[in-house]
Amino acid sequence: MADNPIIQLENKFYIAANSSYADTQVKVLNHIDTFGIFDRWGDIGQFGDEAPGIYHEGTRFISGLEFRLNGERPLMLSSAIKEENEILSVDLTNDSFPLSEKEPDKKIPKGTIHIARSKFVRNGACHERIHFYNYGNQKAHFTCSLSFEADFKDIFEIRGIKREKRGEIFEIKHTSGHRLSIKYAGLDKILRETEIVLARHPDHWPNQFTAEYAISMEPHSAFELEYSVFFIIGNEQNGNHVDFIDAHQRLESERKKMREAIPAIFTSNEQFNHWINRSRADLLSLLAKTKYGFYPYAGVPWYNTPFGRDGIITALQILWIAPEVAHDALIFLAKTQATEINAASDAEPGKIFHEFRGGEMVELGEIPFKEYYGSVDATPLFIVLAGTYYKRTGDLHTIKKIWGNIEAALEWIKKYGDIDNDGLLDYHHKSVNGLINQGWKDSLDSMMHADGTLAEPPVALCEVQGYVYDAKLKAADLAAALNKNELAETLRREAMQLKKQFNEQFWDEELKTYAMALDGSKQPCRVKSSNAGHALFSGIADVSKARALVDTLMSEELFSGWGIRTLGSREVRYNPMSYHNGSVWPHDVSLIASGFSKYGFRKETLQLTAALFDASLFIELQRLPELFCGFDRRKGEGPTAYPVACSPQAWSVGAVFKMLEACLHIEIDGVNKKVIFRKPFLPEFIDNISITNLKLGDEDSSFELHRYKSDTGINIVKQPADWEINWIK
8 A cells, every 4th residue: 555645645534633623623614615714812833743723725725813812822712713614713812911101010901902803715815804893991012923835735645645856935025015925836827826914004014924014093992904815816806805894795795696406404403403504504605606517526625626426426415405406417418428538547438527626736647636527426417316306397308418428428438437348337447547446435445345355347336227227217208308219218127127137136135235246256345325215215125125224234233323334243344443444434425325215114214314414513613524434322412523524515505405305205396296205204303494486487486395203294385386296104
């Protein structure tokens, strides 16, 4: 493993534990390609593996930020990210300090000056306002300072990759007395610049990176400082050169429009409402506007960039309430689909991308992820998303636009995805520095046999066969809608054959679960894992095997009390603190819960919903992270944090919406203009739920569900005249 640090680091299990910032109560702000990791004071200091900073397009443009009062850090009162996720609000106050130099024995008491910091990021910029108010009855004289640092480190450097050489900061310049420019020339020949613009001219620059103000405040008076930091790459014209007020108005206007994409959901449980609202706000913050429409970025800090698999699953999780996100994602995926063979990027015609990245190391080819296609599941999932989107909306126009891409994806599955021509989709990486494991569990050690030996490629993953099965069925429906009936029949026949083959080759009667994978010799990886749960999500599992599989997934080996572990607790490689070998991933749990619901396992669906909800109550902001450790649930304690989990993470915050869909058992059929509730049920902690402005065609609908002792009822508030809403008890 030491011979290939790139693989180790991109296989995310290998982010070193010393990069943890779980115990620092960091505050995260993000907007499209820009995000900031701050401490509770709103500052940026280095700890752990130097994760804090403000990043833009894969580069850290601000590595240090300190606000000081009389040379000291002010006293903390409170610190919070606002509910809409757009502002970091920090309340500070002063320690006691001398009234003046002439009267050093007389003091301004502690807690006299209130300092309110309001900070937000907007793509390519960070803005802050610092508001002072003197609550004392004496005039107060003090100094305050702002210090900045910029190191222009690539995010992969911060993740631990050592570089023999890097670019250099070649210019540090002050202009007009209130602007500071720091310029970096990368080895990729691209200029990167951090420009700091202070609204007020400082009284003094004690050094080239520190602006100092001498402030005198009358009793009961206010004073404000504002500044903005702009991140400029190459010769681009940064359109964000506006002040705090204008930038915030623009951000709020954008967010107002985006909020309309996700209907309002309200329940009788205030804590559940907070989970929904926080997840909604986080999703909106991760929706990046691209030239092809909005696309969900994967997560902050390590994956604030487009990922194929993550974006597709996020779009699937929220498709029932926000089909516009799926529409834009489909266009993005179609436009970026591979068209030629490129071993260096694991690309083949028809394949859907794994990730796209920017930054100096990517531009230089030091890492292969500028345009990387090393994912075995994104391509069938693209077809699944297309079919599910069509069923939800009836939008055949969009399907016609991307039909060639769907055909190319089907051809990739047939021609390139089945490496050994045995009818199963498998993988064997071609890129020298690419991912070895190419399913969603892409750690180097995530595919193993019962004795712990790693599976040799080509590897056929359990869940991926289910995705292909589902993709072929949905592609058949699309083909039929386009009057391609012969193709539709062929695809349905292939899907049924795959289902038969899968249940014969993957089912392990002794373990009462599906093998996690088949290795290159077609030997099953006989371990208990969460992968098998996806066979219910996709529908490939035989009904006769479903009860035994659910019992296995909900056994103490796999169900931690907070969710389904990625690997059973009795397996050789089980480690509850690992990335993929015993941890709990909320998105994974949500897909399994969806599968439980599809096969009629109501009680178990409710158990998983309650488990994730309970976990959210122990987590700051009720923001479910990328993953948490798989230790058994302990009374009175929350789940154990995984030290470098992304938060917010798109498919983790999308989990609550998938869980709700599973409980409501709702099917929205845009083709036939029907909404069907099939024996819906609500958790015990929710008496009623209302959903308003749910888009049905071009109109809105609203309805309420109420939980009774042994039943659930519905009240239709609003529905389009040409739509039916059916209730199956």
